[in-house]
Structures are given as structure tokens and as C-alpha cells.
Amino acid sequence: MNPTLGNPSSIGGPQRSAPNKVAPADGGDGLIDRWGRRHTDLRISVTDRCNLRCFYCMPPEGVPLLPREAILDFDEIVRVVHVAARLGVRKVRLTGGEPLVRKNLPALIGRLAGEAGLADLAMTTNGTLLADYAQELRRAGLQRVNISLDTLDRRQFQALTGQDALDQVLQGIEAAQAAGFWPIKLNALAIRGFSESQIVPLVRFALERGLEIRFIEFMPIGIVNQWSPERVLPAAAILSILRREFGSVEPVDSWGPAESEAGREEETASAVSLVAATETRRGASFQPPARCYLLGDAGARIGIISSMSRPFCRSCGRLRLNAIGELRYCLFAQRGWDLRTILRRGGDDEELIHIFRAAVQAKPLRPNTPGQQPQTHLAMCQIGG
Ligand code: SAM
Ligand code: SF4
Numbered sequence: 001m002n003p004t005l006g007n008p009s010s011i012g013g014p015q016r017s018a019p020n021k022v023a024p025a026d027g028g029d030g031l032i033d034r035w036g037r038r039h040t041d042l043r044i045s046v047t048d049r050c051n052l053r054c055f056y057c058m059p060p061e062g063v064p065l066l067p068r069e070a071i072l073d074f075d076e077i078v079r080v081v082h083v084a085a086r087l088g089v090r091k092v093r094l095t096g097g098e099p100l101v102r103k104n105l106p107a108l109i110g111r112l113a114g115e116a117g118l119a120d121l122a123m124t125t126n127g128t129l130l131a132d133y134a135q136e137l138r139r140a141g142l143q144r145v146n147i148s149l150d151t152l153d154r155r156q157f158q159a160l161t162g163q164d165a166l167d168q169v170l171q172g173i174e175a176a177q178a179a180g181f182w183p184i185k186l187n188a189l190a191i192r193g194f195s196e197s198q199i200v201p202l203v204r205f206a207l208e209r210g211l212e213i214r215f216i217e218f219m220p221i222g223i224v225n226q227w228s229p230e231r232v233l234p235a236a237a238i239l240s241i242l243r244r245e246f247g248s249v250e251p252v253d254s255w256g257p258a259e260s261e262a263g264r265e266e267e268t269a270s271a272v273s274l275v276a277a278t279e280t281r282r283g284a285s286f287q288p289p290a291r292c293y294l295l296g297d298a299g300a301r302i303g304i305i306s307s308m309s310r311p312f313c314r315s316c317g318r319l320r321l322n323a324i325g326e327l328r329y330c331l332f333a334q335r336g337w338d339l340r341t342i343l344r345r346g347g348d349d350e351e352l353i354h355i356f357r358a359a360v361q362a363k364p365l366r367p368n369t370p371g372q373q374p375q376t377h378l379a380m381c382q383i384g385g
Contacts, residue, residue, distance in 0.1 A: 033361060033363045035363075039360055040090045040091060040317050041317050043092075043319070044093070045097060045323045046077070047097040048381055050097045052126050053161060055160060058381050078112065078115070080321060080339055082349075083349050084356065085116070087356055090117070092115075092122070093123065096323075099123055106136045106142075109140040109142045110140040127147040128165050130173070134172070135179045145185075147176065147187070149173070150195065151194075152201050152202060156194070156198070186205075186206050186211050188214070190232075190233040194233075203302055207300050214302070215235075215302070218231055235291070235309050239304070242295060250293060289305050291306060313368060322382065323382070324340055326340075329367065331383060337356075339352055
């Protein structure tokens, strides 16, 4: 068991680490780019496959699937994470496609949980399979889970994802809570003409259950996501909907105190009223890139990731590894750096480190150029969200 990651039996304890303050294990400077940004966060897509077809991510017929042998195996992923940790990466988030459709995912979690140097191991999921896996994932050492939920309306959910699976997601959220994950973040994509009616119900849903909710502006990622500038529901529009409902909506400049054990106890209590739930929000863990806002007088907090209207590139310390082992410095990157070839020909760590450094050095100040569609041939689910 990796002592840094904590003991899964102490279920769901809040994050206590300060990843950016930990020196890279290789004694070097870590992954610092030309603009001084230190890269401590790695998102890993474990599969390009998914059991949903969210229109903003995949076409209804899906995308041509990668041959299984093209996808990194667990040994390869663990090796990349080991090298990344040597270079100062402290946070790993598994994503996809849908990470839970990858066979034996808890086994990978268990191996990554044993990686010395990692302070945070998390996963982003659509939640449909969480009811089956939540306990096992927790036992394996997964620390945190983000669940994507864009609507609470069953018909809208089906129109969005192609599947009548809202109940499964709701059961998945309950299972994640029962397994002791905390905090649990809900990610809701904000799309103009689609999301307006769902902003308030989603906020109430989250607050009543002690979940954190973040709205994410729709981004032009990948080749098939039906994005247009008119479909972005910007932070300002989300805030005005919230203001109408909650009265005041104030940005919180400081991210506030770290989560407290006391806050956690309140989270797990059965209080379901908005007021009771808002008390627990005092310990919420919104961190950049989410900007945090206080709703009304009671202190309820929500987050908004305003990737389009107010990009957070200047403070971005994130790298991405897709399922076939290409390293990218951004969702908007137009190319990837191939780690798989080195892994499969038995290359040493120094070669992998060289690729990590090359990708980081190539990162522009602002890869996300407003109004410009990225020139990638991949869909979002193939890049890894
Ligand atoms: N299948 C998992 C899920 O849906 O949570 C993980 C992969 S998914 C690609 C990761 C996240 O990317 C989801 O929260 C999804 O809403 C978000 N996403 C997908 N396409 C997006 C887009 N065009 N703009 C912004 N976020 C997007
Ligand atoms: Fe699947 Fe997630 Fe993409 Fe939806 S957003 S199609 S759940 S990978």
C-alpha cells in the first residue's frame, strides 16, 4: 500500500496533499514548460470504448474502434505513471471513453495505488456502471470519482446519450456515496438550448446530496462533437440563471479551507434540505480550473469551468495520455508524442522522460485559440476527456 495514497479502508478521507509542493523524485526540476507552468497532473484514457453516445463526444454510430492490441496494457500504463511520478506528476485521473468498460479496471487501480509519489488517484466516469464497481474500486485504492451528469430529465438524457440510462447513473452516484467516495464531483456540460432548464435542478440535486457540482462550457474538441460558438452556454449565462433562483451569486476569490473531517461527517449525514446541505459546502474542494461561486446567503457553492469564455491555460499543469500511448499537452493539441513505441521496443526510462519533456516544451501558452476548431482527426473519446 502506498502510504501517500492512504488506506482505502479509511474510506473517502479528504485530500490532504499539496501536489505542487512535492519535489520530483528524479531530483530535477520536473515538467516545467517554457512559460513556467509545472505539470503535476496526468489524465490517462484507458479505453476509446464507451457504452453511451453523448452527441458532443461521439457520433451515434460510434467511432472506428482501435484494435485491442493498439491499446496500452496495464503494465505499460503503470510504467508510464512510474516515469511521470519521477518527473513530479502527483495526480492521475483515469478517463476514456468510459473507463469502467475496460476489463479489470480495479486491478489497474490497485497497481497505480501502489505507485510511490502519487498523491491523488481519481477517475471520471459516466456513472452507468458504478453501481457494480464502486465498492471494488474503493477497496482497490481509488480516491476520488467525478461523475458526468448533464441532465436529470430522463428523455433529455436519452436524447443526449442515445441510452435510457439515467436511472443507472443515479444508482451509480448512490453506490459511490455508499462506498465512501468523498468528495464526489458532478460534471455537467453546459450547452445552449439544452442545459438552461437543468442548471437549477442539477444544483439542487447536488446540494441535497452533499455532492459538488461543476458546470463545464462546451468545447470544440475532436472531429464530431456538433460544436458551434452559438452552442456554448457561457459562465455568465449560467450565473444569471443561478442568480434568478438563489438571489446572489458571488465569486469566491480564495478556494477556502481544505476539506475537514467535520465537513465529511456532515456530508454523510442524512440531511437533505438545501440549507443543511449548504452547511457542508463550506468544506467544498473546488480547485482551479473550476471557479467557485457562493449561492445566496446560505453558503452553497458551485463551480464553473469556463474553458471557453475565460480559459485557464496560464495555470494549466495537465498532460494527457490517450489509450494508444500518445502524450498530449492539451485537449486542443494537434499532435501527440508516441510513448508506446518506446515501451514496446524495451526502451529505458530516459527515453520516456525525453518524450515527456519534449511534449511539455512544445506546449504553447494558449493551445485553446478562441473561435478556432482544433485540427485533430480524433474524437473526444479517443483523445481522452
Ligand atoms: N466517459 C466518461 C464520462 O463521460 O465522464 C469519461 C470520458 S468523457 C470524454 C470526460 C468528460 O469530458 C465528461 O465529463 C464529458 O462531459 C466531457 N466532455 C466531452 N466532450 C466535451 C466537450 N466537447 N466539451 C467539454 N467537455 C466535454
Ligand atoms: Fe462516452 Fe463520456 Fe463521451 Fe459520453 S462523454 S460518449 S459517456 S466517453
